[in-house]
Amino acid sequence: MQLKAYKFRLYPSRQTEQKLFWTLDKCRLVYNDMLEGLNNQDKPNRYELQAMLPKLKQQYSELQDVYSKVLQYEPYRLFSNLKSLSRLKGKGRKVGRLRFKGKGWFKTFTYNQSGFRIEMTGKRCQTLCLSKIGEIPIRMHRSFRGTIKQITIKRYKSGKWFAMLSVEQKKVIKPHRIRKAVGIDLGLTNIVTDSDNRYTCSPQYLRKSLKKLRREQIRFSRTKKKSNNRDKQKIGLAKVYERITNQRDDFLHKLSYAYIKKYDFIAIENLRIANMVRNRYLSLSIMDASWSRFMQFLSYKAGNAGKIVVKVEPRNTSQKCSQCGEMVRKSLAVRMHRCLYCKAELDRDYNASLNILSSGLKNYRRDCGKSRLSEIEPIPMRQALVCDAGNLYNSWG
Numbered sequence: 262m263q264l265k266a267y268k269f270r271l272y273p274s275r276q277t278e279q280k281l282f283w284t285l286d287k288c289r290l291v292y293n294d295m296l297e298g299l300n301n302q303d304k305p306n307r308y309e310l311q312a313m314l315p316k317l318k319q320q321y322s323e324l325q326d327v328y329s330k331v332l333q334y335e336p337y338r339l340f341s342n343l344k345s346l347s348r349l350k351g352k353g354r355k356v357g358r359l360r361f362k363g364k365g366w367f368k369t370f371t372y373n374q375s376g377f378r379i380e381m382t383g384k385r386c387q388t389l390c391l392s393k394i395g396e397i398p399i400r401m402h403r404s405f406r407g408t409i410k411q412i413t414i415k416r417y418k419s420g421k422w423f424a425m426l427s428v429e430q431k432k433v434i435k436p437h438r439i440r441k442a443v444g445i446d447l448g449l450t451n452i453v454t455d456s457d458n459r460y461t462c463s464p465q466y467l468r469k470s471l472k473k474l475r476r477e478q479i480r481f482s483r484t485k486k487k488s489n490n491r492d493k494q495k496i497g498l499a500k501v502y503e504r505i506t507n508q509r510d511d512f513l514h515k516l517s518y519a520y521i522k523k524y525d526f527i528a529i530e531n532l533r534i535a536n537m538v539r540n541r542y543l544s545l546s547i548m549d550a551s552w553s554r555f556m557q558f559l560s561y562k563a564g565n566a567g568k569i570v571v572k573v574e575p576r577n578t579s580q581k582c583s584q585c586g587e588m589v590r591k592s593l594a595v596r597m598h599r600c601l602y603c604k605a606e607l608d609r610d611y612n613a614s615l616n617i618l619s620s621g622l623k624n625y626r627r628d629c630g631k632s633r634l635s636e637i638e639p640i641p642m643r644q645a646l647v648c649d650a651g652n653l654y655n656s657w658g
Contacts, residue, residue, distance in 0.1 A: 262429055262430070262431060263429070263430050263431075263432045263434075264410070264427055264428070264429055264430075265405070265407070265427075265428050265430055265565075266425055266426065266427055266428070267403060267405055267425070267426045267428060268423055268424070268425050268426075269399050269400055269401050269402070269403075269423065269424050269426065270399070270400045270421060270422070270423055270424075271389065271397050271398070271399050271400075271414070271422040271423060271424055272386060272397070272398040272399075272400065272422075273397045273398075273422055277394065277395055277396075277397055278422070280394045280395065281394065281414065281416070281422065284327055284331065284370055284393075284394060285367050285368075285369075285370055285416070286364075286367070287321075287323065287324055287327050287332075288327070288331065288332070288335055288367060288370045289362050289364075289366075289367035290321065290324075291314070291317060291324070291332050291335045292335045292338065292339060292362055292367070293361045293362060294313070294317055295310045295313060295335060295336055295339055296339060296359055296361060297361075298310055298313055299339065299343075299359075300358075305340070305343060307336055307337075307340050310336045310339070311333070311336045314332060314333065314336075326393055327393060328372065328376045328391075328392040328393045328394075330372060330373050330374065330375060330376050331370050331371065331372060331376070333373070334370070334371045334373050338371075339359070342359055343359060346359065368415055368416055368417075369413050369414065369415045369416075370413070370414055371411060371412070371413045371414075372391060372392070372411065372412045372413075372414075373410075373411050374410060374411065375392075376391065376392035376393075377389065377390065377391055377392070377409070377412045378390040379399070379401075379409070380396075385400065386398035386399060386400050386401075387399050387400075387401050389412075389424060391412075391414075397422075399424055405426075405428055405430075406430060407428040407429050407430035407431070408428065408429045409426050409427070409428055409429075410427050410428070410429050411426075411427040412424055412425070412426055412427075413425040413427075417499070417503065418495070418496070418499035418502075418503075419496060419499040419500045419503045420496050420499075421503075434564070434565065434566075434567045435567050436567045437525045437566070437567045437568055438525065439525045439526045439569065440525055441523065441524045441525050441526070442456075442524060442525065442526035442527070442528070442618060442621075442622060443455050443456050443457060443520065443523075443524045443526070443527055443528070443614075443618060444456040444527075444528045444529075444573075444614040444615060444616070444617035444618025444619070444621060445520070445527060445528065445529045445530075445614060445617065446530065446578070446610045446611075446613040446614040446617055447529070447530060447532060447550070447552045447555070448463075448550075448610055449463060449543070449546045449547065449550055450462070450463060451463065451610060452464075452516075452550050452552075452555070453516065453555075454608070454610035454611055454613070454614050455520075455614050456611075456614040456615050456617070456618040458608075458611050460610075461516060463549070463550055464508070464509075464512050465546075465549055466505050466508045466509050466512075466549065467505055467509075467545070467548070467549040468545070468546075468549060470501065470504070470505050473501055474498075474501055474502075477494070477497060477498045477501055478498065480494055480497075481494045481495065481498050509549075509551055509554070510554070513551060513554055513555045513558050514558060516555065517555060517558035517559045517562055518562060520559065521559065521562045521563055521566050521568055524568070525568050525569065526568070526569045526571070526621070526622070526625070527559060527563065527568065527569065527570045527571070527621075528570075528571045528572075528573050528617050528618050528620065528621020528622065529556060529559065529570065529571070529572055529573065529617065529621075530572070530573050530574075530575035530578060530613075530617055531572035531573060531574060531575060532552055532575055534547065534552060534553050556570075556572075569625065571621040571624060571625055573617050573620045573621050573624065574620070575617075577616075578613040578616045578617055578620075579591070579598075579609055579610075579612065579613045579616075581612075581616050582598070582600040582602065582603065582605060582612070583605075583607075583612045583615035583616050583619070584600065584603050584605040585600060585602050585603035585605070587600065587601075587602045587603070589601060589602075591609070595609065596608065596609050596610075597609060598611075598612040
């Protein structure tokens with residue numbers, strides 16, 4: 262069994278949207294009351310909090326109009342947030358207490374196991390039926406097989422509503438034998454440089470939209486607080502950010518899919534991005550490249566396809582010569598690797614990708630043995646092939 266998530270947009274009417282807002286507000290009420298009860302407990306006890314629900318329904322009679330499973334999910338959400346804080350604290354991070362949710366800060370509610378139904382209309386939009394809310398048109402642009410176990414309704418800052426479906430599927434993932442392997446070096450000018458000497462230029466969607474973002478931010482700052490114009494401008498600003506996110510995700514999905522389709526084994530450097538963004542000169546470019554998102558897409562796509570992604574320690578991958586193994590020290594400004602020992606001369610990022618692939622294969626052989634490794638030919642020096650975002654698939658021969 263495998264759980265897979267699907268995200269589809271909802272198109273509620275004004276009347277239905279008011280019901281969605283109302284349900285969000287009542288879930289926020291339950292969450293805040295249970296957080297207050299949690300703060301009064303000497304030791305956190307989830308079952309005591311769940312036992313508060315009947316009393317809350319007696320205290321607030323309007324909660325009878327919210328589907329019971331939706332309210333029962335709030336104690337689970339509260340304790341999930343508490344566990345997340347505990348994990349961060351265990352990693353040495355400074356964390357505070359859980360905060361009460363103010364108006365406008367509660368974005369989701371969940372139907373778990375029951376209370377929902379999808380009716381196939383055969384038209385552009387299907388119909389999502391939610392208990393005690395009603396029917397909502399849903400644009401299901403992808404087909405899927407399996408049993409829907411849970412539906413989460415979420416409102417984004419841009420004013421759009423989405424439904425996240427958790428689908429249980431019967432799928433047997435067969436591991437692939439490793440015949441083609443690649444090492445990937447992540448960068449800023451070229452977001453990806455691989456061991457086949459293929460470069461993919463960074464689209465820099467955030468930098469290209471900075472002028473528009475500044476204009477929208479100035480308009481927002483000039484509006485009066487708690488006015489209708491401020492609320493409208495807030496939605497307009499959120500749409501600009503949402504467009505940047507959608508462009509970046511679309512590009513990274515295509516790029517990660519191309520690598521998963523072409524290769525059975527992918528070695529990538531395990532960058533500590535949280536430390537790297539402290540550099541105020543490079544932080545904007547690093548966040549715009551969204552390396553973490555790319556690695557996340559690679560990992561889950563590889564898991565679904567039976568492929569392997571190995572993360573490699575990035576230290577000295579650019580300094581070490583991929584041909585003879587000697588250290589050749591150079592600053593970040595030096596973009597060519599010139600070895601004083603074996604006279605090899607190649608691009609700095611290409612040299613790093615060859616070292617990443619070599620380290621990845623070595624780590625995999627040490628940890629998992631050679632059972633899935635076929636004979637991989639020695640890596641030859643290749644001519645550079647440049648790919649861009651607009652012509653990604655055509656550039657891949």
